[in-house]
Amino acid sequence: MAARGNNLDTVRRHNLATVVELVHRSGGLSRSRLTALTGLNRSTIAALVGELVDLGLAVEEEPAQTKRVGRPSPLVRPNRAAVAFAVNPEVDAVTVAVVGLDAVVRAQIRCEMDATPTPEEAVAVTASLVREISADLPDHAVVLGLGAAVPGLVRSSDGLVRLAPHLDWTDVPFAQMLADATGLECWAGNDASLGAVAERSFGAGEGVSDLVYLNGGASGIGGGMIVGGELLGGIGGFAGEFGHTRVAGAAVPGATLEDEVNRTRLLEALGVPASDSDQLEQALRETDDPDAIAEIDRQVDMLSTALRNTINILNPALVVLGGFLGALFDARPEKMTQLVGVQTLGPAFDDVKIVRAALGDQILLIGAAELVFENVLDDPAARVGAASRHPVE
Known part of the structure; x- marks a missing residue:
């Protein structure tokens, strides 16, 4: 069941987060459906949707014509230009992708490694691939951050890789290292846990x-x-x-x-x-x-x-x-x-x-992007203001 919104101005942040999460998870809903799911009135939904459009997180589309009487409610969809970067370091490769707010992988690059990458090598490859893949993003892209799906024990509070035995990493501040190298807000989590989230949200689960x-x-x-x-x-x-x-x-x-x-x-x-x-x-x-x-x-x-x-x-x-x-x-x-x-x-x-x-081979990348969306969409007005409106330099 969807979270219920609230008409009080003091909880506008909650209402905005509720609406954008519903749009993100569903891939698109009509304004009337958003009204029904949140319990908010139509004017409040219209204002919230307008704010999400201004933030670059949503777009409104006219629905297909139906035989129903009256003007159909506009469809609210995730903006394809709102994206997150995702990285999955493995023992034999580092893969970086761009994932849209609609949970679609726009592009990905796999860089095969001759040996298991050190944290520094994984960060350097990631930063290089982010720069390369950014060149193809539109000028109006809203880059919300970077998420990393790591095969190991990752502390949820700060993205510290406590132990990744196959990578031979111990107590690596991977999220912070990525942030320093890319200039983006970065989060890291266990790859399979993020895969579970992705599959539950958009896949078989x-x-x-x-x-x-x-x-x-x-x-x-x-x-x-x-x-x-x-x-x-x-x-x-x-x-x-x-x-x-x-x-x-x-x-x-x-x-x-x-x-x-x-x-x-x-x-x-x-x-x-x-x-x-x-x-x-x-x-x-x-x-x-x-x-x-x-x-x-x-x-x-x-x-x-x-x-x-x-x-x-x-x-x-x-x-x-x-x-x-x-x-x-x-x-x-x-x-x-x-x-x-x-x-x-x-x-x-x-x-x-x-x-x-x-979700096939893209599941961990979609899961890593969800780590970004989960954090940013909790307070979209504040967090998106700090996000990049252009490709990463």
Whole structure:
């Protein structure tokens, strides 16, 4: 249910934030629908929409003609020129994108790295790619900030990367380093938690109040949990590290889930280059090599056990698998669902559905941009005034 607005002038900030969030999440609503959802009167909605248009966050469009009597209510949509930058540093690449307020990735550039980037290298590459991609932004663009999706434990209060074991980063003030290098307001968060937010807002989990998202990437396996409609972050923002849980049946005692369900091992078994996710997906579906099939089935079995534990503990309505985990699920959907069902308590399994992430490879970038929008849209009049009205120099 949408947040209720208030007609008092003292809560204008709240009303403005409520309206822009509704427009952002929906992709566009009529003024009459905004009036109904917020409980505000038509003149107040008109004034708030006018302010959002002036801030460069929204545009109004005439709706398509209908057979209804009377003038149709104008449509209020996110302004395509309102954007955030997003970055996802990984062990093998740094990817930067421009994401619109409508949650559409406008452009992205992946810079492959010869070795795992240091924090300084990741920041330098990000700043360079931001400058490059900014050249194609329109002059009237409103750049709201930069969000980073980091594969590690990121302190939610200030974007400090406390520990990113695969990147070999410890206590890195990544958000501040990015801000210093780009001149933008910057935020950082755990990549899988941001993926959970993105998938819940715009993907397979839209409208679902309780879901678990597991992401499989070059840096291992991470997770995010939406509980009661809110991201479950824990006291420091570190919740969801499913990849570091130990698994039974591993060849090496004490092995973790990401040791056993592992992208590199799949690539090696299938003979696929590390950078080619499309080829990996095709090989997962089509291989007839007995050793590769054995490795796929082993990883499916391990992942199914982890999902069993997750479902029994959290009782979600939806489990969403992203990255190579989504490709692994698509290769063996019936087998994985059957294995999870055998091991899960019946009532919990009855309530859950396992799906692949709908946002594909862009999910972490959309999630990183959401980190910007979440902070800026909380007080749009104040925060957008500090945002860039032009591409970053």
